[in-house]
Amino acid sequence: MSGGKTVLCLPWLVCCVFSGSGNGLAHTLIGSFDTRLGLTGMVAVDNETLIVAGRNFICSINTSASNANETVIQNVTTGLNRTLGFNDVTVAMIYSSETKRFVTCENNYDKCDVRNVYNISQMIASIPFSVKRHETASMILRDGTNDYVFVARPLTACCKDAGLVWYKLDNNFGVEENKKLFRFDNNKVTVITQKFVKAVSVNQFRLFFSQQLVINEGKHVSRVAQICQKTGKDAKYAEDTFVDLPLECGDFRQLEVVEYISQSKLFVAAFTRGSDAAICLYNFKDIQDK
Ligand SMILES: *[C@@H]1O[C@H](CO)[C@@H](O)[C@H](O)[C@H]1NC(C)=O
Ligand SMILES: *[C@@H]1O[C@H](CO)[C@@H](O)[C@H](O)[C@H]1NC(C)=O
Ligand SMILES: *[C@@H]1O[C@H](CO)[C@@H](O)[C@H](O)[C@H]1NC(C)=O
Ligand SMILES: *[C@@H]1O[C@H](CO)[C@@H](O)[C@H](O)[C@H]1NC(C)=O
């Protein structure tokens, strides 16, 4: 982090101000990338395997490589036959160590691909749904014996598929149970969801963090939506468990990144306002109970 002031607010509202930057502590893995490529995603597979994606590439990196020449394990070019050129961007990388499924989605392709996480050129299957915007949050998880993919899509130009959709994958990576769409609070026309920051699964809870634009004010606010997944042999999602609540950090309201720390059962979230940033910790119980 650099520039601006960073404030850390704990749940009991003690705030700390950090100054300085992280520069100088870095261990360089890959010194320079072609900046035209754009970086859109990063997934840490294990201690030493990191997968990075962007325009026309998906690259796996060995973070413990002893010299820079051995850092890149594989670098796969994407989109050649799909986009008539090099306009493709890998917009989503969905991975969970639990399902061992690694899914990549491209902005110009109507399917997502299941790849072998340790051999990213090996396509195991293509699954019949698409994720075409980077502002989409997705996750894959196992519930009982089934794997589910969740996709939270913001408003798109065509407006038709904004909302939360989930797919149950069968053993052949087909979509067994069709998508079920949940719309986010759309009655407030002055607030539009522009971006989903993160999808997280905790126990039976499915949480989706998003950023909204308040049109009249030109400001951003943030929300977290929650839905419960009922476990059991016919796992379902109860519409009556859907809750969507505002998220803020002191008087900071524009959520940028969020992570779940499973050991402490806390969410840590960073918000910005101009060049200032604030970081807040949330107890999962606080989010559940609201
Ligand atoms: C990864 O880290 C864990 C915990 O620190 C350790 O137990 C494990 O051996 C490491 N694995 C590799 C491949 O380095
Ligand atoms: C990563 O690099 C370390 C150190 O050079 C090596 O021991 C390990 O086998 C490498 N892992 C992979 C997946 O290439
Ligand atoms: C890395 O590759 C460069 C260019 O191919 C070479 O000049 C250099 O000696 C290599 N470094 C090591 C440590 O192998
Ligand atoms: C990966 O491939 C892309 C596209 O072919 C290339 O432009 C890029 O420099 C490569 N990245 C690395 C780290 O080798």
Ligand SMILES: *[C@@H]1O[C@H](CO)[C@@H](O)[C@H](O)[C@H]1NC(C)=O
């Ligand atoms: C891409 O297109 C070329 C030329 O038409 C073709 O030879 C190649 O098999 C295609 N590759 C894939 C993965 O479809």
Ligand SMILES: *[C@@H]1O[C@H](CO)[C@@H](O)[C@H](O)[C@H]1NC(C)=O
């Ligand atoms: C990776 O997958 C490709 C495509 O399926 C295959 O040709 C290649 O042999 C695999 N590499 C390894 C190291 O298994």
